[in-house]
Amino acid sequence: MSQIETFYDVMRRQGITRRSFLKYCSLTAAALGLGPAFAPKIAHAMENKERTPVLWLHGLECTCCSESFIRSAHPLVKDVVLSMISLDYDDTLMASAGHQAEAILEETIQKYKGKYILAVEGNPPLNEDGMFCIVGGKPFLDQLKHAAKDAAAIIAWGSCASWGCVQAARPNPTQAVPIHKVITDKPIIKVPGCPPIAEVMTGVITYMLTFGTLPELDRQGRPKMFYSQRIHDKCYRRPHFDAGQFVEQWDDEGARKGYCLYKVGCKGPTTYNACSTVRWNEGTSFPIQAGHGCIGCSEDGFWDKGSFYDRLTDIHQFGIEKNADEIGTAVAGGVGAAIAAHAAVSAIKRAQHKGDQE
Amino acid sequence: MHDSAEQTTAEHDKPITRRQTAVYVYEAPVRLWHWVTVLSVITLGITGYFIGVPLPTMPGEAIDNYLMGYIRFAHFTAGYIVAIAFIGRIYWALVGNSHARELFCPPLFRKRFWQEVGHELRWYFFLEKTPKKYIGHNPLAQLAMFFFFVLGMTFMIITGFALYGEGLGQGSWADIAFGWVIPLFGQSQDVHTWHRLGMWFLVVFVMTHVYVAIREDIMSRQSLISTMVGGWRMFKDDRPD
Known part of the structure; x- marks a missing residue:
C-alpha cells in the first residue's frame, strides 16, 4: 500500500463533513464515559491511524446480538464506523453471499494479518466434530479457529460467545461451549447479554478502533466501563x-x-x-x-x-430440584426431630439409672 | 480416721484418686469471643434470612422507610464483628493456653483420638454407661467444632465478604481480597445460594451445639455451660477418667 487508509479518509469519501466528524468524536467520547478532553484525542486517532477491519462471525446463535446492534441509538457509530468503514465480513448483514462472501473473509485475514479484530456472535458446538453448526460447508469450529489465529483481539458478543447461553444450558446436547474454551491464546473481551445493549456493543468496538487497545477488563474479561456495577x-x-x-x-x-x-x-x-x-x-x-x-x-x-x-436458585445436586431454603428447612427440621428424640431417650435413661452413678 | 482411709486405699490397690475438682480452661478472651460470636451469629442468621426473603411490604412513602437498609446494615456490622472476632480468636489460639488451640487443630492422625471419638459416639448412642472426663473438648466435640464451626464460619466469612464487595464496588478492599470467590463459584447468584446453604449449615450446628451443651451439662461428669461463663471446669466426681 502506497498510503495508509485512515478512518477519517474513509469517512470523508463517504460524504461526511468535518463538522459531523467532530460531532461524532465528542458523542463517542461521551458514550464511552470519557471526559471532554478525549474528543480531540479520538479525532486525532481517527485522522492518523490506519483503519482496523472487523470480522464478525456467527456460530450457534439466534442473531439477537445483530438485531440489537443495528438498533444502536448513535447512527454514526453504527453506519459509519462499522457498516461503511470497518465491518469487512458479517454474513448476516453484508450484501455479498456464498463464495464471494467467504473470499472477503479470506482476503481480510491475509491482508491484515495480526491486525484485525474478530467479533464472534454465538458459539461453537463440539459434539459430533462440530457438525451441529456448519458455515460455508465447514464446521463453525474450524472457521472460528482459522479466523482467530491471526486476530489482534477477539470480542465475544453476547452470552452465547461469553458463557454458552441457551444452547449450552442443561443438558447441552450439542456440547456448545463459550469461545474462550476453544481460543486460549488471544485476549477475549466478553460483552455478555442476551442480547447486549447496542450502545455497549458500539462503545466497546469504537474504543478499540480509536485507541488501538483493549478497554479495561474485570476479572471475568468484561469491559469495566459497562459491566462494573450490578x-x-x-x-x-x-x-x-x-x-x-x-x-x-x-x-x-x-x-x-x-x-x-x-x-x-x-x-x-x-x-x-x-x-x-x-x-x-x-x-x-x-x-x-x-x-x-x-x-x-x-x-x-x-x-x-x-x-x-x-x-433462590434451584439446586440440582440432590436429584430433585430444591432451593437452599427448602433444603435448609428440611435438614434443620430433621435435626430438630433427632434432637428431640435423643433428649427423650436421654431423659428416660437418666430416670432409669437415677441413683446408680452418685 | 484420716490414716485408716489411706490404709484402705493401699490395701485394696485402688487407682489413685484425682482430687482435682476445678481446672481453669477458657481464658477471658476465649469466653468473650464465644459470647460475641453468639450474639453476632444470631443477628446474622435473622437478618440474613430476611435479606433473602424480605418481610412484607412497608406502607407509606419510600422516603419514610429504611427497613431493608437497617436490616442490611445490621447484617454487615455483625459480619464485620464476627470476622474480626474470629481473627482475634485465631490469634489467641497461638498465644493462649493449650485449650485455645483445640478448635483449630484436631489430632486427626492420632489413633487414640479416633478411639475416643468412637467411645463418645457409643455414649451418644446409649451404648456406654459412663462418659469419660475431659478438661477441654471431648474428641467428638472437637471434631464437630472443627468441621461444622471453624470450616463453616470460614466459608461464611469468605463468601460473605465476597458478596459485600459487590456492593462496595470494584476496587474496594473486599473486592480485592474476596472478589475472586465469585467467578470461582460461577456467578453472583451461585455465591448467594451457597451463602444461604451455609446459613442453614450453621443453624444445624447451633441447634446441635446448644442441645449437646445442655445435655452434657446435665449428664456428663463435668460442667459445660458455667465453664464458658466463668472459665473453670468443675468435675462432679472423683472417680478416674
Whole structure:
C-alpha cells in the first residue's frame, strides 16, 4: 500500500463533513464515559491511524446480538464506523453471499494479518466434530479457529460467545461451549447479554478502533466501563428496596406504584450490566422500568438457575430440584426431630439409672 | 480416721484418686469471643434470612422507610464483628493456653483420638454407661467444632465478604481480597445460594451445639455451660477418667 487508509479518509469519501466528524468524536467520547478532553484525542486517532477491519462471525446463535446492534441509538457509530468503514465480513448483514462472501473473509485475514479484530456472535458446538453448526460447508469450529489465529483481539458478543447461553444450558446436547474454551491464546473481551445493549456493543468496538487497545477488563474479561456495577446498584427502583417496599403479586398495589421487584425474582442484585443506566432502544426503557424483573441474561448460566420469578436458585445436586431454603428447612427440621428424640431417650435413661452413678 | 482411709486405699490397690475438682480452661478472651460470636451469629442468621426473603411490604412513602437498609446494615456490622472476632480468636489460639488451640487443630492422625471419638459416639448412642472426663473438648466435640464451626464460619466469612464487595464496588478492599470467590463459584447468584446453604449449615450446628451443651451439662461428669461463663471446669466426681 502506497498510503495508509485512515478512518477519517474513509469517512470523508463517504460524504461526511468535518463538522459531523467532530460531532461524532465528542458523542463517542461521551458514550464511552470519557471526559471532554478525549474528543480531540479520538479525532486525532481517527485522522492518523490506519483503519482496523472487523470480522464478525456467527456460530450457534439466534442473531439477537445483530438485531440489537443495528438498533444502536448513535447512527454514526453504527453506519459509519462499522457498516461503511470497518465491518469487512458479517454474513448476516453484508450484501455479498456464498463464495464471494467467504473470499472477503479470506482476503481480510491475509491482508491484515495480526491486525484485525474478530467479533464472534454465538458459539461453537463440539459434539459430533462440530457438525451441529456448519458455515460455508465447514464446521463453525474450524472457521472460528482459522479466523482467530491471526486476530489482534477477539470480542465475544453476547452470552452465547461469553458463557454458552441457551444452547449450552442443561443438558447441552450439542456440547456448545463459550469461545474462550476453544481460543486460549488471544485476549477475549466478553460483552455478555442476551442480547447486549447496542450502545455497549458500539462503545466497546469504537474504543478499540480509536485507541488501538483493549478497554479495561474485570476479572471475568468484561469491559469495566459497562459491566462494573450490578443492575441493582443503579436501579431507579432501589429506594423501594432499601425502604422494604416490594411487589408481592403482579397485580397488587406495589406493582402499580413501581415498587422493587426483588420478591418476584428480579435478578438485578446479581447481574452485572448497564441496563439501568444506558437502557434500551435509544434510552427508552429497560425490563425493570417496564415492570418485569431482570432475568440476569448477562450472567453465566442464567438459564440453569431455576425460575425467573424466584430469588433462590434451584439446586440440582440432590436429584430433585430444591432451593437452599427448602433444603435448609428440611435438614434443620430433621435435626430438630433427632434432637428431640435423643433428649427423650436421654431423659428416660437418666430416670432409669437415677441413683446408680452418685 | 484420716490414716485408716489411706490404709484402705493401699490395701485394696485402688487407682489413685484425682482430687482435682476445678481446672481453669477458657481464658477471658476465649469466653468473650464465644459470647460475641453468639450474639453476632444470631443477628446474622435473622437478618440474613430476611435479606433473602424480605418481610412484607412497608406502607407509606419510600422516603419514610429504611427497613431493608437497617436490616442490611445490621447484617454487615455483625459480619464485620464476627470476622474480626474470629481473627482475634485465631490469634489467641497461638498465644493462649493449650485449650485455645483445640478448635483449630484436631489430632486427626492420632489413633487414640479416633478411639475416643468412637467411645463418645457409643455414649451418644446409649451404648456406654459412663462418659469419660475431659478438661477441654471431648474428641467428638472437637471434631464437630472443627468441621461444622471453624470450616463453616470460614466459608461464611469468605463468601460473605465476597458478596459485600459487590456492593462496595470494584476496587474496594473486599473486592480485592474476596472478589475472586465469585467467578470461582460461577456467578453472583451461585455465591448467594451457597451463602444461604451455609446459613442453614450453621443453624444445624447451633441447634446441635446448644442441645449437646445442655445435655452434657446435665449428664456428663463435668460442667459445660458455667465453664464458658466463668472459665473453670468443675468435675462432679472423683472417680478416674
